[in-house]
Amino acid sequence: MEYVRVHPQVREYEVFARKARAEALHLVGSVVAPDDDLARAYARATYDEERWVELVIVPKDALLTLWAPGEEGPDS
Amino acid sequence: MTPGTQPATGTQERFDALMKRGELIESPSEMTPDYLKELKHTLIVSGDTELISAPAYYLAARKAPSVNAFMTGIAIIQDELAHAHIAYHILEELGESQEALIFKRDPKSFRYPYAFDVPLESWTELVVANAMYDQAGFCLLGDIHHHCSYGPWKRGLVKVMAEENFHLRNGRNWCKRISQAGGAAREELQRAVDWMFPLTVEWFGLPDSLKQHNTQLDYRLKGLTNDQLRQQWLATVVPFMESIGVAVPAHQVDSHYELEYPFPCTFDAGSKRWNFKDACTWDDVLARWRARGPRNAEMVALFQESFKTFKVPG
Ligand SMILES: [Fe+2]
Ligand SMILES: [Fe+2]
Numbered sequence: 325m326e327y328v329r330v331h332p333q334v335r336e337y338e339v340f341a342r343k344a345r346a347e348a349l350h351l352v353g354s355v356v357a358p359d360d361d362l363a364r365a366y367a368r369a370t371y372d373e374e375r376w377v378e379l380v381i382v383p384k385d386a387l388l389t390l391w392a393p394g395e396e397g398p399d400s
Numbered sequence: 401m402t403p404g405t406q407p408a409t410g411t412q413e414r415f416d417a418l419m420k421r422g423e424l425i426e427s428p429s430e431m432t433p434d435y436l437k438e439l440k441h442t443l444i445v446s447g448d449t450e451l452i453s454a455p456a457y458y459l460a461a462r463k464a465p466s467v468n469a470f471m472t473g474i475a476i477i478q479d480e481l482a483h484a485h486i487a488y489h490i491l492e493e494l495g496e497s498q499e500a501l502i503f504k505r506d507p508k509s510f511r512y513p514y515a516f517d518v519p520l521e522s523w524t525e526l527v528v529a530n531a532m533y534d535q536a537g538f539c540l541l542g543d544i545h546h547h548c549s550y551g552p553w554k555r556g557l558v559k560v561m562a563e564e565n566f567h568l569r570n571g572r573n574w575c576k577r578i579s580q581a582g583g584a585a586r587e588e589l590q591r592a593v594d595w596m597f598p599l600t601v602e603w604f605g606l607p608d609s610l611k612q613h614n615t616q617l618d619y620r621l622k623g624l625t626n627d628q629l630r631q632q633w634l635a636t637v638v639p640f641m642e643s644i645g646v647a648v649p650a651h652q653v654d655s656h657y658e659l660e661y662p663f664p665c666t667f668d669a670g671s672k673r674w675n676f677k678d679a680c681t682w683d684d685v686l687a688r689w690r691a692r693g694p695r696n697a698e699m700v701a702l703f704q705e706s707f708k709t710f711k712v713p714g
Contacts, residue, residue: 351555352558352559353486353556353559354489369478370482370485371559373559373562373563374562392426392427393424393426393427393430393551394414394426394427394429394430
């Protein structure tokens with residue numbers, strides 16, 4: 325069977341963090357996990373390079389892309 | 401997405417315009433097939449280097465002098481696995497299979513520097529590796545972080561740079577401590593530097609005089625040449641080693657560093673000895689690299705075999 329990272333038993337989550345209150349959240353990476361609890365654990369263990377003031381994860385399929393780099397936006 | 405099918409669908413014209421404006425490339429829809437090929441190659445070298453450092457460091461970390469020291473070693477190994485994951489994950493988004501790259505490749509086809517194939521056999525050798533190999537990684541990845549034209553990789557390297565900085569600080573602290581201890585400990589440190597220093601000098605590859613054309617520079621996958629990066633490494637490692645009383649076969653002349661031995665020259669991996677009286681050619685070096693060194697198969701088996709053992713039948 326061919327390997328696929330994301331399949332019906334697991335989801336991909338994007339990981340967002342910020343170092344200071346004055347900063348905006350930004351994307352620091354992603355994890356793949358079978359449920360939210362494990363996704364939390366993986367994100368905490370993997371993205372431990374800073375003392376973040378905030379760390380959140382979002383299922384990737386919950387992001388609604390209006391346009392991506394190189395695609396037509398309203399101003400282009 | 402099925403591995404291996406991600407197409408580079410950018411037009412040459414749009415790709416050239418983005419490169420010319422110094423913009424970041426964000427997805428395969430903006431790449432030419434040749435750029436995609438070169439990017440993947442660069443990512444594989446990076447991922448393989450991070451991955452192999454884990455077993456290489458693990459086999460030496462077992463010799464840690466205390467539980468605390470061992471825990472530091474393990475923390476570094478965990479970082480290296482996360483660094484490997486960043487590179488392989490990007491490769492996956494470019495259509496490669498992570499599983500195939502890590503678990504199904506022949507040991508000899510991994511593309512990491514030869515230095516890791518020579519066994520690190522003591523805590524002293526491990527901390528010298530942190531001070532010199534991680535410094536080499538820091539120079540190479542810092543250059544990619546600074547110049548890389550592929551957005552996802554450039555952003556992923558923020559984490560890697562922060563952690564590499566910790567690895568080399570750990571290496572330097574321990575080298576200093578061992579040197580200050582004096583006696584047999586210090587002699588062991590000097591012996592480790594004696595064989596590991598020239599291996600790291602070699603790490604940066606062919607001299608610019610022999611490497612006429614560099615596609616990675618054209619595509620802004622890196623920004624500095626092999627010799628520029630080698631000089632950057634020498635400019636940090638030579639003064640540091642001198643400051644803690646460890647001799648290295650290089651010295652500063654004006655604004656650059658000169659080696660005090662023929663480069664390249666022959667190395668015997670079994671006895672970990674360089675023969676500075678026996679200069680060789682780069683063809684000889686490339687042949688030694690291609691044949692891989694003593695620990696290649698053992699290190700790859702360390703993660704490939706446990707994968708087979710623990711694989712849950714699909
Ligand atoms: Fe690393
Ligand atoms: Fe490292």
